[in-house]
Amino acid sequence: MAERVIPLHPHRPAPQALHVPAQALVPGASLADQLGRPLRDLRISVTDRCNFRCSYCMPKEVFDKDYPYLPQSALLSFEEITRVAQQFVQLGVRKIRLTGGEPLLRKNIEILIEQLAQLRTPDGQPLDLTLTTNGSLLARKAQALKDAGLQRVTVSLDGLDDAVFRRMNDVDFPVAEVLAGIEAAQAAGLGPIKVNMVVKRGTNEHEILPMARHFHGSGQVLRFIEYMDVGATNGWRMNEVMPSAEVVRTISAEMPLLPMEAAAPGETAERWAYADGGGEVGFISSVTQAFCGDCNRARLSTEGQLYLCLFASQGHDLRTLLRGGASDAELAAAIAHVWQGRSDRYSQLRSQLPADASSATSGRRVEMSYIGG
Numbered sequence: 001m002a003e004r005v006i007p008l009h010p011h012r013p014a015p016q017a018l019h020v021p022a023q024a025l026v027p028g029a030s031l032a033d034q035l036g037r038p039l040r041d042l043r044i045s046v047t048d049r050c051n052f053r054c055s056y057c058m059p060k061e062v063f064d065k066d067y068p069y070l071p072q073s074a075l076l077s078f079e080e081i082t083r084v085a086q087q088f089v090q091l092g093v094r095k096i097r098l099t100g101g102e103p104l105l106r107k108n109i110e111i112l113i114e115q116l117a118q119l120r121t122p123d124g125q126p127l128d129l130t131l132t133t134n135g136s137l138l139a140r141k142a143q144a145l146k147d148a149g150l151q152r153v154t155v156s157l158d159g160l161d162d163a164v165f166r167r168m169n170d171v172d173f174p175v176a177e178v179l180a181g182i183e184a185a186q187a188a189g190l191g192p193i194k195v196n197m198v199v200k201r202g203t204n205e206h207e208i209l210p211m212a213r214h215f216h217g218s219g220q221v222l223r224f225i226e227y228m229d230v231g232a233t234n235g236w237r238m239n240e241v242m243p244s245a246e247v248v249r250t251i252s253a254e255m256p257l258l259p260m261e262a263a264a265p266g267e268t269a270e271r272w273a274y275a276d277g278g279g280e281v282g283f284i285s286s287v288t289q290a291f292c293g294d295c296n297r298a299r300l301s302t303e304g305q306l307y308l309c310l311f312a313s314q315g316h317d318l319r320t321l322l323r324g325g326a327s328d329a330e331l332a333a334a335i336a337h338v339w340q341g342r343s344d345r346y347s348q349l350r351s352q353l354p355a356d357a358s359s360a361t362s363g364r365r366v367e368m369s370y371i372g373g
């Protein structure tokens, strides 16, 4: 097993300073990056902390008690997050996903959700406001999240067997409590609920069929995620990736699947349906079927750095502008300027890189627990 590299601040590469471009934004002008992709989806990380230690995201031996987590003062306040989000909405964002770390660990997150739920698109429409959680606090919080204005949740669950679940998240947390959280979210009306399972060959692939059987006919949408070389600490190897095509075959052998149309441009999951009407299953295949072509996602770190790709190695410092007295128009112009210069497509390029290139470049990639999945 290759020795794990522990970089100094693996999740905090020094950001690029953001400048307000001289040319003001043309109101209503459509915004596209270098590959013609619009800005539609903003993922906001509200904490870099988590109560799980999933080996593919926050391995325990790196993210231990001495790890330099961000001090409270470094985090954007709810008012700052909402102000920045408003500029993104002006620029075309229609969906906001709250992430982390584990977003439900951020104290009073309902207050932030209330603020974001007030935002409207230029034509007065509400946003699609959603959140990704490990489900550990969901049973307690589901109703309050709904009352605050959250529309949907996505819950991460990497197996039904407690021992396997423990091997994936490296903490002693019972699957039953996550399932209770999913039920509470369903009861609170936070559906359609999506359940994300990361498949890591050699660790949990034998949970694929039990998970498919469990969520078949439940109304919840199970999605299988290929294990990714995110960040610099998870020791990723290609031979631990189980391609989605193989997962489709595994399920179809028992419960035949039929391909479905994509729901919206830029969607990450490839959709399939059970032939027997048992509902939908999704496959997020960043390694074997890259979807960078219509990637319309930006990411805001918990301390106000703008990232243009999950595999980026540098962010853009929005917080300094924000706390430096920039006007809303200046903030929007700076964000637009960065987006227009975007040409990220790491997953597309990964497949053209030599096999070991991923580990060669990993030292510089930002951590997923810092910018959200």
Ligand code: SF4
Residues within 6 Å of the ligand: 286, 291, 292, 295, 296, 297, 308, 309, 310, 311, 344, 345, 346, 347, 348
């Ligand atoms: S690799 Fe980057 S550009 Fe490609 S889909 Fe993922 S986030 Fe988007």
